[in-house]
Amino acid sequence: xxxxxxxxxxxxxxxxxxxxxxxxxxxxxxxxxxxxxxxxxxxxxxxxxxxxxxxxxxxxxxxxxxxxxxxxxxxxxxxxxxxxxxxxxxxxxxxxxxxxxxxxxxxxxxxxxxxxxxxxxxxxxxxxxxxx
Amino acid sequence: xxxxxxxxxxxxxxxxxxxxxxxxxxxxxxxxxxxxxxxxxxxxxxxxxxxxxxxxxxxxxxxxxxxxxxxxxxxxxxxxxxxxxxxxxxxxxxxxxxxxxxxxxxxxxxxxxxxxxxxxxxxxxxxxxxxxxxxxxxxxxxxxxxxxxxxxxxxxxxxxxxxxxxxxxxxxxxxxxxxxxxxxxxxxxxxxxxxxxxxxxxxxxxxxxxxxxxxxxxxxxxxxxxxxxxxxxxxxxxxxxxxxxxxxxxxxxxxxxxxxxxxxxxxxxxxxxxxxxxxxxxxxxxxxxxxxxxxxxxxxxxxxxxxxxxxxxxxxxxxxxxxxxxxxxxxxxxxxxxxxxxxxxxxxxxxxxxxxxxxxxxxxxxxxxxxxx
Numbered sequence: 001x002x003x004x005x006x007x008x009x010x011x012x013x014x015x016x017x018x019x020x021x022x023x024x025x026x027x028x029x030x031x032x033x034x035x036x037x038x039x040x041x042x043x044x045x046x047x048x049x050x051x052x053x054x055x056x057x058x059x060x061x062x063x064x065x066x067x068x069x070x071x072x073x074x075x076x077x078x079x080x081x082x083x084x085x086x087x088x089x090x091x092x093x094x095x096x097x098x099x100x101x102x103x104x105x106x107x108x109x110x111x112x113x114x115x116x117x118x119x120x121x122x123x124x125x126x127x128x129x130x131x132x
Numbered sequence: 133x134x135x136x137x138x139x140x141x142x143x144x145x146x147x148x149x150x151x152x153x154x155x156x157x158x159x160x161x162x163x164x165x166x167x168x169x170x171x172x173x174x175x176x177x178x179x180x181x182x183x184x185x186x187x188x189x190x191x192x193x194x195x196x197x198x199x200x201x202x203x204x205x206x207x208x209x210x211x212x213x214x215x216x217x218x219x220x221x222x223x224x225x226x227x228x229x230x231x232x233x234x235x236x237x238x239x240x241x242x243x244x245x246x247x248x249x250x251x252x253x254x255x256x257x258x259x260x261x262x263x264x265x266x267x268x269x270x271x272x273x274x275x276x277x278x279x280x281x282x283x284x285x286x287x288x289x290x291x292x293x294x295x296x297x298x299x300x301x302x303x304x305x306x307x308x309x310x311x312x313x314x315x316x317x318x319x320x321x322x323x324x325x326x327x328x329x330x331x332x333x334x335x336x337x338x339x340x341x342x343x344x345x346x347x348x349x350x351x352x353x354x355x356x357x358x359x360x361x362x363x364x365x366x367x368x369x370x371x372x373x374x375x376x377x378x379x380x381x382x383x384x385x386x387x388x389x390x391x392x393x394x395x396x397x398x399x400x401x402x403x404x405x406x407x408x409x410x411x412x413x414x415x416x417x418x419x420x421x422x423x424x425x426x427x428x429x430x431x432x433x434x435x436x437x438x439x440x441x442x443x444x445x446x447x448x449x450x451x452x453x454x455x456x457x458x459x460x461x462x463x464x465x466x467x468x469x470x471x472x473x474x475x476x477x478x479x480x481x482x483x484x485x486x487x488x489x490x491x492x493x494x495x496x497x498x499x500x501x502x503x504x505x
Contacts, residue, residue: 040161040164040165040354041164041165041166043424043446044422044423044424044446046422062472064423064424064446066165066166066354066358066424066445066446066448067165067354069424069426069472092166095164
């Protein structure tokens, strides 16, 4: 089995989402390599609406593979400012590039500092998936 | 303790994701279930199906026995090597298992049954076989490989012993040929052409390696499930079980009602059910919209009547979701399915969904209109 890729510069939710703080202060969200590997080939991605306000840990998207459907929870609170609409036609981008082309949505955070403190570091996330 | 097939190490070498399936450690996929699916539809793929049980039945009255044991009629098997698909029923008409039976000679037939039902099948068959002096031999010494796809037979050909090549390549569908240690059937569970080969464990490992070298891709249980669903083929434990008869499971066509004087286990119960019309039916569905139909989702018939999906998936070949659903008898054309608290429409179609790599149904046009809005 291949080892999951866990980039050191990202923050992770226990529910297998990642969050990246961009230079402009926005947050990009996706699912981890480990999560896409567990799900297998994705066939549908249901994204939130642009402009939608989401809470931290709020269910706001769904990824569905041949095998199973999985709820996606926003790792931080904020307003959805962009969604990766290329996933509508190519959900498999989440499998091939979970940390780049397979991103799900971008947020303008409203409570970033406190929300980030609740998330796991790469080392902590690695430990979690090893214990699963 | 989970059992391993003789090819277990080969799966690990091919980077298989291993799962528990019917008490066996089996490959789910080798990286991408979707690619494996397409590989079988477009070229050729190979499946280790050694978890299935091969049972040889021997005895002077073996044909008479099987005509009583099975709902389909082994009397139809007139030429040596011919195969028949059948349900094995209990007295209530419930399906104990579905299986393939091969006519080897007048005193010997071979059954291939499911992995998860292996033990109860053997107990059931044994209980009835004793009476007629039939000997039952479970072939723990044999592995089974399914090589499927439009190029499958051509790829297998050079791997066959010379003495079998010609007879194997000229087999009609649902026929088998064999020599001392290789049994080749032109059968499968994918809706594609191909072979199922039964052979001793060491020979299976060699065949696996040779096929791999010849460019045949390993395919796992995941692809096997999406392929069989597209092909309109039912799965034991999902689409049929002991609490449902072949009539409730879309398998009426496998029950041989004639000759009327042939008694078989479950016949009376089945006959009563058919006469009363008080049973369910199975329909094939195509989802009109985004989402994936999956087992246990609730289905509402348009003219009333509630049922459920027995098995469903995303169809890699068609790009839409497909399923089988069990509903009360009725004229069903369209149904409503509840998926994640949303009501979506699905159209009833005539299976198979896919045959020989091509769509066999009209694809929903609505899909483009109902999504993303």
